[in-house]
Amino acid sequence: xxxxxxAIPLFDSLQYLEDGNSTVNQHLASITINQVADAGYVYEFxxxxxxxxxxxxNNYKTYRSELTTFLHxxxxxxxxxxxxxxxxxxNRYLDYCANPPTPLIAYRNVAQFITHKQLEERIPNxxxxxxxxxxxxxxxxxxxISDKALKTKLAILSSFFFT
Numbered sequence: 001x002x003x004x005x006x007a008i009p010l011f012d013s014l015q016y017l018e019d020g021n022s023t024v025n026q027h028l029a030s031i032t033i034n035q036v037a038d039a040g041y042v043y044e045f046x047x048x049x050x051x052x053x054x055x056x057x058n059n060y061k062t063y064r065s066e067l068t069t070f071l072h073x074x075x076x077x078x079x080x081x082x083x084x085x086x087x088x089x090x091n092r093y094l095d096y097c098a099n100p101p102t103p104l105i106a107y108r109n110v111a112q113f114i115t116h117k118q119l120e121e122r123i124p125n126x127x128x129x130x131x132x133x134x135x136x137x138x139x140x141x142x143x144x145i146s147d148k149a150l151k152t153k154l155a156i157l158s159s160f161f162f163t
Contacts, residue, residue: 002123005126005127005129006103006104007068007072007076007129007130008072008124009024009124009125010028010043010046010067010068010071011047011064011112013111016113016122017051018047018051021113021122021123024043028040028043031075031076035075035079036079037081038081038082038083039071039075042081043071046067046160062152062156065112066152066153068130069097069130069131070153072130073093073096077096078092078093090157094153097131098145100130100143104129105132105143106129106131107132107135107140110127110128111128112128113125131143
């Protein structure tokens with residue numbers, strides 16, 4: 001088969017989003033069966049919500065990245081349904097984003113999905129990570145999230161929750 005990144009991206013580029021993805025479907029089916037019963041349903045809702053951003057590619061990219069990180073945290077870290085998230089639980093998400101696990105930090109931006117030539121299908125990019133750190137003079141710096149980035153996360157999630 002192929003190697004997967006430690007956190008699987010959930011939403012491909014806009015041009016492929018409605019095609020679905022067998023790797024993502026298997027991942028979500030496993031989560032739905034073993035951890036969070038409504039994960040598949042929430043994913044479908046998230047796809048519909050993201051499709052509303054199809055006229056603004058920058059918004060789409062920002063929103064999909066945030067939703068991927070958030071849903072990974074909710075389903076794989078907290079093992080909680082989005083419907084059960086309270087303000088207190090959401091604060092744990094912000095703490096997680098401020099201090100993510102090292103294996104989830106990359107130091108260069110890469111595509112979330114790539115086309116596997118032999119399989120002739122889109123697959124998660126093994127090099128992709130949900131958090132992007134910075135380098136200074138070629139040296140990886142300690143990960144830090146800005147106040148602006150935290151506010152953006154909250155704004156996106158607020159929009160998602162209240163749609």
